[in-house]
Amino acid sequence: MSLDIELRAALAQRKALGRLRSRLNLASAQGVEVEIDGQPYLNFSSNDYLGLAQNSELREALAQAGGRWGLGSxxxxxxxxxxxxxxxxxxxxxxxxxxxxxxxxxTGYMANIGAVQALLGRDDAVFEDKLNHASLLDGALLSRAKRQRYxxxxxEQLxxxxxxxxxKRKLVLTDSVFSMDGDCADLRRLSALSADYGASLMVDDAHGLGLLGDGRGAALHFGLDQQQLPVYMATxxxxxxxxxxxxxGSETLIEYLVQFARPYIYTTAMPPALAAASRVALxxxxxxxxxxxxVGANIAYFRRRARELDVPLSSSHSAIQPIVLGDDKKLMLVAEQLRQRAYLLGAIRPPTVPEGSARLRICLSAAHSKKQIDSLLQCLAELLESA
Structure with a gap:
C-alpha cells in the first residue's frame, strides 16, 4: 500500500507538470500513413528514415526465415x-x-550499456556530451567510472x-546525430582531441547509419578509420x-565484449529469422x-518551405527537424491541434529535453511526398500563428 501511495504521488506530480507520457496503439503497420483508434494519420514521428519497415521484400524475407528458423532463438x-x-x-x-x-x-540501449560498462571501471574516466542519449549516460553510470560531462x-570544455x-583509461562518448536536436557532432575534432589526450572515442550512430557516409555511417562520413574511432555502435x-x-571495431575489442559485456552475455539472442530479414534490409x-x-531532397525541401512560411527552424540538416516552442503547455496545445487534423508528430518535453526547450520533433522519410510535407507545414504555420 505505501509503495502505491508514493508512486501515485510521483505520477500526479508529473501529470500536474503536463509531462505524463502515454502510448499510442497503432492498428496498422509502421509507415508514413498509420491508423490509430480507427483514424488515419500522416506520420512524421517515425525513425523509419528509408521507408523500409513495411517493405514487401523484407516482409517476404521475414516470412521465409520464420518458416525455417521458427520464432525464438x-x-x-x-x-x-x-x-x-x-x-x-x-x-x-x-x-x-x-x-x-x-x-x-x-537493442541499442543494451549495446551502449554493455560496451561502456565493459570498457570502464572505478579507476577510469568517461567524458560525455550533456545531450547524449540516455543509454550512453546510463552506461557511464553503471561503469562506476568518474563521469565528466561537457x-x-x-x-573547448571537453x-x-x-x-x-x-x-587510467579515458573514454569519450557522443551521439553522431543527436536524436532530439538533429545536429551532428564533429567527430573528426572529437577523434583528434581523444588522440591528443590519450582517450578512446565511442560513437552512437543510431541516426547516422543508412544516411551518412553513403549509408555506411558517420565514421565513413568523417573519414575516420578503426584506429581513429575505435568503438562504433549503430542500430x-x-x-x-x-x-x-x-x-x-577491432577483433580484440569485439572478443573482449563477448567475454565482458553483461547485456550480451546474459540475454537471449534476437530471433534468427529477424537476423535473416535484417540481412536483406542491409x-x-x-x-x-x-x-x-x-531523404536528402525532403530535408532540403522541408527547410526551404519552412523558411518561406516563417515556421521556426533549428540548425539541423538531418532527417530530424525540431520545432522548438519552449513552453510545455503551448507545445501540447499545438500537438493536440495537429492530432485533430490527422498529423502525428513527436511532442517532446522535459526531462527528455532540457527545461524550456519543449519541441515538436519532425522526422522525415524517403516515403514522404512533397505534397505531404507542404500540407504539414501549411498547417503548422497556421497553428503557430494563432498559438
Missing part, C-alpha cells in the same frame, strides 16, 4: 542461441561500416576536462527498418541509394 549467444544468420549478419555489418568485426545486441557540442584528467531499427543493434539499403537521396 532459445538461448543467449554464448549458450546455443547464435545461429548462422546471426554470424553472417555480423560479418556483413562489419564490412559495411569498415570494421574488423561486429557484435549483435538485442556542454552540448562544447569541445578539452579542459581531458587535459586535467589523470584517469538496425531506424534506417534499416528492422530491430536490434551492433557494436563494431542489402536493400546498399543497393537502393535513391532512398537516401530522397
Amino acid at each position: 532459445g538461448a543467449s549467444h554464448l549458450v546455443c542461441g547464435h545461429s548462422s544468420e546471426h554470424q553472417q549478419l555480423e560479418q556483413e555489418l562489419a564490412a559495411h561500416v569498415g570494421r574488423d568485426r561486429a557484435l549483435l545486441f538485442s 556542454g552540448y557540442l562544447n569541445y 578539452e579542459l576536462r581531458l587535459g586535467s584528467s589523470t584517469a 538496425l531499427g531506424k534506417a534499416l527498418g528492422s530491430f536490434g543493434a551492433f557494436v563494431a 542489402k536493400l539499403m546498399q543497393e537502393q541509394g535513391w532512398r537516401r537521396a530522397k
